[in-house]
Amino acid sequence: MVLNQVSIFSIVMYVLESLIIIIQSGLTVAVLFREWMNFQRLSPVEMILISLGTSHFCLQLASMIYNFGTFSRPVQVLWKISVIWEFMNILTFWLTSFLAVFYCAKVSSFTHPIFHWLKWKILKLIPWLILCTLIASCLSIIPSIVKYQIQNELITLDHLPRNSTLIVRLKMFEQRFSGPLKVIGFGIPFLVFLVAIILLTVSLVRHWGQMKEYNTNNSSMKAQSTVLRSLATFFVFFTSYFLTIVVSFIGTIFDKKSWFWVCEAVIYGLVCIHYTSLMMSNPTLKKVLKMQF
Template identity: 50%
Template sequence: MTTSQLSVFFMIIYMLEFLIITGQSSLIVVALGRDWVQTQRLPPADMILISLGICRFCQLWSSMLYNFCSHFHPNYNFWYFGIIWEFTNILSFWLTSLLAVFYCVKVSFFSHPVFLWLKWRIVRWVPRLLLGSLLISCVSTIFPATSYYIDIQFIAMKHFPRNSTMLERLEAFLWDFSTLHKVVVLVIPFLLFLASTVLLMALLSRHLKQMKDLHTGCSNSSPEAHSAALRSLAIVLILFTFYFLTVLLSILDVLFNKESWFWAWEAIIYALVSIHSTLLMLSSVKLKRVLKARCWSLEAA
């Protein structure tokens, strides 16, 4: 199969992003896992980060295998790689929203009994919420797996003299319902992430304004820390929103349906994933310490 120069260019970028995200996910899992072994304790936020690192590692490998196998062997249907990608993509959305909810509940300073109860319970609930995210992702992948199987049966039935009009209607209905299902299972965790992040930004903004208006005797480091946290949250919100929109457009197959632009679209999607993973690493004190140690060792070498 011939490949255009434009496709080769974006394939190279895609592979570079693959290496970067693989290194990021491995560093998250290894660094936090080693700290877990040493201290015999794993904080809830680190649990979510490790789960997200493993999920994105699997998501990236399934994406690479599916894209390259489908590109060089277009006559075969590598549906099993597609199912793995569907599962890991849904799970990554739920884990990202869970991380946003966790930080929102922990940082919130509402005096309402519901928030106080959630703040007390959220730490204990994280393992159960992780298991719940896993189960929801598994259930959400049942229909795509069934859809892939039915598509294969439709392809086989086209070789037999049957009512082609009925088959086309069933295939169109299956496509529309499958697309709607894919959109719904991603919209729900995205809205949860959006609500939690916006609420957290509103809380930090109000607290920062109160500190500036009251002119308390606190040091200048506290307002600067709040401002830095707000900037980081804004960047994460924008990046994850763009990631959601790019995945949504890819599912709907609206824009870049040509072969050359497919690789460009994939490069854009995983560039956003790489930047988001970098911001998550910088938000963790342990991972920042590991990154600084690695940078110092490279400078010393």
Template identity: 35%
Template sequence: MPSTPTLIFIVIFYLVSLASMLQNGFMMIVLGREWRRNRALPAADMIVASLASSRFCLHGIAILANLLASFDFCYQANLFGIFWDFSNTLVFWLTACLAIFYCVKISSFSHPVLFWLKWRISQLVPRLLLVSLIMGGLSAIISATGNIIADQMIISQGFHGNCTFGHMSLDFYRYYYLSHAVFMWLMPFFLFVVSIILLMFSLYQHVEKMRGHRPGPWDPHTQAHTMALKSLTFFFIFYILFFLALIISSTKSKSMQSFWYWAMEVTIYTGIFLNSIILVLSNPKLRKALKMKF
């Protein structure tokens, strides 16, 4: 029987995951209606809709996998884990695509490559989405291969319990998935960080320039860019916490009854939830739909 603090974190995990599924479902419905009405979506909204869909699936898979593992259906949970790797990798690459898109569109750096990208980035979005899907599929293949190897190692060591790992298979599981995490998640995370830093620096330069020309603190352009800078800062912080929590959880195998396992799960999925809130508040269509609902 889990301890009381562990039970509290279990409840928080399921509540946060369900709330995030509702939130991302709302984003999918709003942007889906927009697509049905106009038979097209702007490039940024295409990425946001794809990101909302992948996050919705990620939370759903996490809920099902944890429920199955809690009842010792670990083989079925591992199968869901493959889909989790696909969805999680897709989330990372789509988030990087969104950061790159906003960096190219909003930043004011005077460079020929950036000017060329400003004209081409909207046309490149479908290709970026395709690359993200390919990377997600590659992640699922790597995950499935690791599960097969780990299962064979467990059988060869004579461990027949549903959720029992031998020492060799446990070490393999840790180092294999750490390598997997570094390979599949570090590159989009690096692209995200570089894009957001460049964008924040560009927005900061713009705010300083506007203050020089219009000293009034209530200038609408300065206010808009200041709000954008604040939103990006919070998005940046939450996303880094999400990434670090995932890396830590990949290097440490914890029991389902462990307090730290559920604490890490809460940290990971709360980070996604907070990122989605910022995504809703920073998108005019979603913000308008949210105001109409309330």
């Protein structure tokens, strides 16, 4: 495959972004694991962050092995790596959505009984929610496993006529069900994230308006506006990441071969920025980053 200048630049950016993400996720796991060893406890946010760090680390390794492995090997040989990538990606989406749910439950000022129950139960629910994310991610990759099994079956049936009933049915299932089920697997955790972020933003904006009405001191107003800007950044980059993933799955807007590396560089550039914002939101990680850099 001949690479043009845009593809070469995108590959360089992709490799740099991948190295940064691997360092970020490794540092997150190492720092929080040391915190757990020293104090024998982790906060709910740190439980989610250490899980996110592990999933990001495995996700990026799987991405690099698959993307560069396809240069020398057929895609069918590396389908298991592709499934691991998809599993880690969905797991990352679920963990990020539960992080948003946690902040919404703890910070929002809604008086509905559901929010009171969440505030009271959320600390105990986090380990169970992390376990649920693993189960949900396993269920979400079943369509992909079926898809690759179908593709392998089609290779073995290559001797049959192209209009064979079995081949037509297998291709129909792959085309009509695999893509939509993938989007659903990513879409459900994203919707959870979206609802949590919108509710949290509404609560903070309402609280900010109340402080403005009662002439609260400038430091509190400034802190509130900083939180709102952080939420906006968090929302924009995670939403962009989701939309880029969906577009790459659909693959009908552009030629996937010529724009593949550009798409990869954009996806993991967004991951890199999004993960940086997550690290800066945690006091322990922020302190370590300031000391080191």
